[in-house]
Amino acid sequence: MVSPDNVERATVAILEDDPEIRELVTMLLEREGYEVLVFETSKELAAKGVLERIDCLILDLMLPGEDGLTICRSLRGDYPGLPILIVTAKSDPVDRIVGLELGADDYLAKPFNSRELLARLRSILRRTRELTRDRLGEVGTGLAFEGWLLRVDAHELIDPEGHAVALTTGEFDLLHVLASHPQRVLSREFLIDATRGHGATPLDRVIDVQIGRLRRKLGGAVQGTPLIRTVRGDGYVFSPRVKPC
Known part of the structure; x- marks a missing residue:
């Protein structure tokens, strides 16, 4: 954009x-x-x-x-x-x-x-x-969802118990993009461009690997729905409601 x-x-x-x-x-x-x-x-x-x-x-x-x-x-x-x-x-x-x-x-x-x-x-x-x-x-530098807090300024993720969760730079960037567009289908192409730039190949599987890692680190679900949901053939959806803070 x-x-x-x-x-x-x-x-x-x-x-x-x-x-x-x-x-x-x-x-x-x-x-x-x-x-x-x-x-x-x-x-x-x-x-x-x-x-x-x-x-x-x-x-x-x-x-x-x-x-x-x-x-x-x-x-x-x-x-x-x-x-x-x-x-x-x-x-x-x-x-x-x-x-x-x-x-x-x-x-x-x-x-x-x-x-x-x-x-x-x-x-x-x-x-x-x-x-x-x-x-x-207006939105500040934090994104809160389901007890989690993504601190954009500090580049860190805080779990519901208040503990910092280690994320790679790629994982943080991907979670930031997902949480900035909650409850919307985001194509793999969009996620690749947003996190890795236009020079990345659309066949790049790094996004899928990072999605898997984020799922393991986030765990949990929103009313039975995974926090990061796969929409077959279309991409991924970040399920929870996100509140800027």
């Missing part, structure tokens, strides 16, 4: 079926320093496991065989924090209103001016940056 102080290094996904527009927007954004990911269908977008790490989605409403408004509604339900910029050739203001009501952050009609697209994108990313700063200022 984009850092609070650097909008231009954000990762932007484009969901657009028109190859000429895809190429045009891709060249425009890459020239401005953005990392750009391009997709033709929502299934392709979801299959790539990038929804958790992109900073904004540029979504075309008029996709073949797909309703962009339905896609927007689905994404907003599963990824409430994902900024969405709708771009479409539809001129009916009703579509704009419906799109915004479904949770889109902004709406741009085709044909659009490249400067306006950049301006709207930057505006969305700045708002996201400001919200991130606010959250970082």
Whole structure:
């Protein structure tokens, strides 16, 4: 995700079926320093496991065989924090209103001016940056769950009895990511990127090994559900409710 102080290094996904527009927007954004990911269908977008790490989605409403408004509604339900910029050739203001009501952050009609697209994108990313700063200022440096305390500033985990539990750097980073996104399915690709960087191979099994180690160290369950639950084919879920402290 984009850092609070650097909008231009954000990762932007484009969901657009028109190859000429895809190429045009891709060249425009890459020239401005953005990392750009391009997709033709929502299934392709979801299959790539990038929804958790992109900073904004540029979504075309008029996709073949797909309703962009339905896609927007689905994404907003599963990824409430994902900024969405709708771009479409539809001129009916009703579509704009419906799109915004479904949770889109902004709406741009085709044909659009490249400067306006950049301006709207930057505006969305700045708002996201400001919200991130606010959250970082409010949540403190600890995450509490089921009697456990993850002290981010001190890089340590305290068990319900008050004892420190030894974690490797990789285990700590992984637990921090999991606890920062509780009760959400996190793909292996997202966890790899978040803890090991974009250079790691998607076939890397280190994440699975670290998950196994964390499970042994955490133990326990939430109403019979493991603290770290496997969602077959999709990734992992950190089950407990987490309270910043």
